[in-house]
Each structure stands twice: as C-alpha cells, then as structure tokens.
Amino acid sequence: MAALMSNPAVQVAFWAFVKVMIILNGMLGVVSYLIYAERKICGHIQARTGPNRVGPFGLLQPIADVLKLLFKEEFIPANANKVIFHIAPILAVFPAVVTFSVIPLGPPPMFVATDINVGLLLFLAMSSLGVYAITLGGWASNNKYALLGGLRSSAQMISYELAMGLSTIPVLLRSGTLSLVGIVENQAGWYAIPGTPLALPNWGIFHWYLVVPFVIFLITAFAETNRAPFDLPEAEGELVAGFHTEYSSMKWALFFLGEYMNMIVISSIAVTLFFGGWHGPGLMFGTNGWLSEGPPWMGLVWYLVKLSALMFFFIWVRWTFPRLRYDQLMGFGWKVLLPAAIMNVLIAALWIFARGGM
Amino acid sequence: MLPVLFVAFAALLVVTSLMVVLHKNPVTSALFLVLAFCSLAGIYLLLRAEFLGMVQIVVYAGAIMVLFLFVIMYLNLQHDVETGLQIAVRRGIGWFVGALMLLTGAALLKRGWALGPANEVMPGAEQGNVAAIGRVLYSRYLFPFEITSILLLVAMVGVIMIARGRTGHPSVRMGPAAERGAAGGSA
Numbered sequence: 001m002a003a004l005m006s007n008p009a010v011q012v013a014f015w016a017f018v019k020v021m022i023i024l025n026g027m028l029g030v031v032s033y034l035i036y037a038e039r040k041i042c043g044h045i046q047a048r049t050g051p052n053r054v055g056p057f058g059l060l061q062p063i064a065d066v067l068k069l070l071f072k073e074e075f076i077p078a079n080a081n082k083v084i085f086h087i088a089p090i091l092a093v094f095p096a097v098v099t100f101s102v103i104p105l106g107p108p109p110m111f112v113a114t115d116i117n118v119g120l121l122l123f124l125a126m127s128s129l130g131v132y133a134i135t136l137g138g139w140a141s142n143n144k145y146a147l148l149g150g151l152r153s154s155a156q157m158i159s160y161e162l163a164m165g166l167s168t169i170p171v172l173l174r175s176g177t178l179s180l181v182g183i184v185e186n187q188a189g190w191y192a193i194p195g196t197p198l199a200l201p202n203w204g205i206f207h208w209y210l211v212v213p214f215v216i217f218l219i220t221a222f223a224e225t226n227r228a229p230f231d232l233p234e235a236e237g238e239l240v241a242g243f244h245t246e247y248s249s250m251k252w253a254l255f256f257l258g259e260y261m262n263m264i265v266i267s268s269i270a271v272t273l274f275f276g277g278w279h280g281p282g283l284m285f286g287t288n289g290w291l292s293e294g295p296p297w298m299g300l301v302w303y304l305v306k307l308s309a310l311m312f313f314f315i316w317v318r319w320t321f322p323r324l325r326y327d328q329l330m331g332f333g334w335k336v337l338l339p340a341a342i343m344n345v346l347i348a349a350l351w352i353f354a355r356g357g358m
Numbered sequence: 359m360l361p362v363l364f365v366a367f368a369a370l371l372v373v374t375s376l377m378v379v380l381h382k383n384p385v386t387s388a389l390f391l392v393l394a395f396c397s398l399a400g401i402y403l404l405l406r407a408e409f410l411g412m413v414q415i416v417v418y419a420g421a422i423m424v425l426f427l428f429v430i431m432y433l434n435l436q437h438d439v440e441t442g443l444q445i446a447v448r449r450g451i452g453w454f455v456g457a458l459m460l461l462t463g464a465a466l467l468k469r470g471w472a473l474g475p476a477n478e479v480m481p482g483a484e485q486g487n488v489a490a491i492g493r494v495l496y497s498r499y500l501f502p503f504e505i506t507s508i509l510l511l512v513a514m515v516g517v518i519m520i521a522r523g524r525t526g527h528p529s530v531r532m533g534p535a536a537e538r539g540a541a542g543g544s545a
Contacts, residue, residue: 081385084385084389117408118409118412118488121412122412124416125412128415128420128421128424131424132392136427139385139431151428154424158421178488
C-alpha cells in the first residue's frame, strides 16, 4: 500500500478523485440550498414568506423535495425513443460538472482541481454540448410541445453562444492565456486611478474595455442557462412546460439540477474572468500600503462571496423581468449582441496594442 | 497510463464510427458521430494538441452536429429501407472505397509512418499550443486562412439569398427559418 501510494501517478489520480468527490457532493448540496434560496427570495419579492414549514425557517425543505422526487412514479410516453429519453437528463448535468473541474476556487494548488492551458475553451466546448440535452429530451418525448420547446432552446443557445464566446476574447487579449488560473493571476493586486490617491483592485471589470464584454457575457449567461427573461424553452403559457413536458420524477429533477449547476458554473466563469476570481483584500496591509492578499482560505471566501452575489443577481432578475418574445430574442442576439461583441474585440485589441501590451 | 487511455479512446472511436454507418436510425447514427468526435478530441488531447481537441468539440460536436440533428429531426427520416439497383451500386462503391482506405492504412503502417511524431519535443510546448497555432495561422498561413473566411462568407450570403427567395419577403424577419439558413452557411 505504501509503495503504491508513493507512485506519483497514483497520487495524482488519488487526489484528483478526492477533489472530484468534494466538488460533486459540494455542488449537489449547494444546488439544493440554491433552490431554497430561490424560493425564499422569490417569496419575499412577491411579498410572501416562501417555504417555512419543514424545519426551522423551512431549512429542511430541499431534503423533503428531493425525497418526494425520488419516490415519485416515473412516466415514459408510449411512443418515446426510450434510450434517448433516458440519456437526455444525464446530458443535462454532465457538461456543468465537467466544466467545474477547471474552475479555480482559490489559490493553487489547494483549491484548484485541474489547471489545463485551455480551460476557457473547455468551458465553451461544454456549454456547446449543453444543447444536446434539451434538443434530445424534447425530441425523444414524441410530444409537440416538447419538440417545439427543444427546437426553440437549441436555436437560442446556438445564437447566444457566439456572442458569449466573443465576449470572452477581450479578457484573453488582456491576460494572454486561456488557462483560468492564469487569467485570475493576471488580475492580482491593485492599480492606482491616475490623478487620484485611490486604487481599485486590478480585476477585469474595473478596466473600461471589459465593462461592455461583461454586460454581454451576463446577458448571454441568462440565455445559455435558459433562465428568465430568456426562459422561452419552457414558456408555460405557450408550450406547457417546454422540453421537459413529458419528464417526471428524478429525470425531471436532473434537468432542474442541470439548470442550477449551469447557473453556478457560468457565474463562476464570470467571477473568474471579470471579478478577479479568488483575489480580494486580505487581512493585512502589504508593502505598498494597500491591503494585500490574505491567506489561501481567504481566497476561497472571496470566491464564494462573489459567486453568491452573482447568484443572487440571477435570482433577482428572474423574478423581476418579463419574458421576451421569440423574434425579439433572436433579433437581439444576432443584431445587437453579436455586432457589439465583435466591436468590443476590435476596440480591446486596438487599446491593448496601442499601450504595447501582450 | 497514456497507452491505456489511447487504446480506450481509439477503441471507442472505432466502435462509434462503425455504429454511425451500421445503425438504422438516423438520429442514433448522428449521436454516435458526436461520440466519435468526442473520442477523437480525446486522442488529440493525448497528443498534447489541447487547442485542436477543444476546437474539435466546439465546432464539430457542439455546432455542426447540432445542426445535422436539427435537419434529421425536421425531415423526420425513418428507417433506411431503400432497395434496388441504386442502393446496390452505392454499397459497391462504399465497399470499394472502404477497401482502398484499409489498403492505404496497411501500406502506411508497413512503411513505419503512422507510429507517432518524429520528434518528441512539441513546438511551443512551454507556452501551450494555442499561441503557436495563432502565430503560424496569422503569419505563414495568413493567405489560406483569409481565403477560407471569404469562402464561408460567400456561402453565408448564398444561403441568405436562397432563404429570401423562398419566403418572398424583401426583408426576412429573424425566426427559425432565417436562423437555420444562416447557421447552415457557417457549417
């Protein structure tokens, strides 16, 4: 056993496995309480109290929900394509989990599962695979509403993926790397505002040429996760429940899980690209007089604080804005977001070139 | 570790590629093709071509195959039950080309060609091959690169023209029809 454990390959595999288990189980726990948070926030936005019966403040509500879903009877339509009908919910969860493996939760090496030098491309690749779950789920159900919901959603996700990919390019131009750890390390420290004694964190969002890409990224993030105001695939007034009309029990829960995991992943990517990832003022003053980086666990705390703020924003938007019409959605994606994203690549490239960057 | 992974990905690639050809249901065939692209991306990763592997998934599995799937679903193709002289000729050509490919592969292996890269040191290994590919693409192969983009633009304009002709409206509103046309052009 000792000889086996001293083998470096085995050690790498062992620690990778430990990290995978922590991330996977952590995600599941976070998702169930994210749903609780969503219901609570939604309740208070609508002047209700939200779930408050199961346990103190309704804190055990997610557990009750999951138990109910597990024991619910499963229904498979008679003319459904059985195999694909079973595969689709799995496909809804797997891209989100895979993407999470490259997101730095804190300073390396402790809080980073893997650091590959194409981390951002992995995120884009996995988000492009996310379309399959919804398309196949809608098609395999052999139901008109499900098919229409699936087709709408695929068209929406393909359209908004382009703008999302382009909105990340200015960040890459600034950092010069595709590795997510590299992108975060590039945002370390402070930069003094010219002409004032003040300084801002050196995060992406505080650089003027990254503000519009961030807005575009955020809008496309709503579209990619199929959340309001872009939740057309499941517009219940028109399409019953959209692509998951025929799904029940745990399979429906997997689609739900996938949506929330995607929310976490896409918010994490936004934190990584635009909000400096794990960077934030620590507890001590550094040599330059500004608050310096804290100990490693402070990095995890900062990451979680930023992530929670973005998640709250996601929920807030969902219960505030009405849904877009389908042609408005397509027109906005192709005629506004895409040209704006391309213009931003050009502007950022010229600015960085003019300053002799890279 | 690496040979094991290579054999796993290669076996998956062979099996899924065979299933693409042999399966009767077009949607299932298309899904096996997606799996084949993903295993090919895995082999690219083992060859330390990370950029190529990821772009393989983004472009082929994520974009082109989704559109293929769209078309297959819209057309509602049923099981492949064609018979007659036409299908016999088509199968004959298939067997002939397949045998030719097999012979070529065997010849390549016999000459000791397909046994891996000649030098172990990857170009641009220390900074990742994204920068290396970008540098070569925008210097040495700039002209082919630009020509390809013009080709795609021409295809896109052509598709939009065809879509306009069908609907008969001078200005096509953005909807599923226009969307399919534009996306088909980039594929």
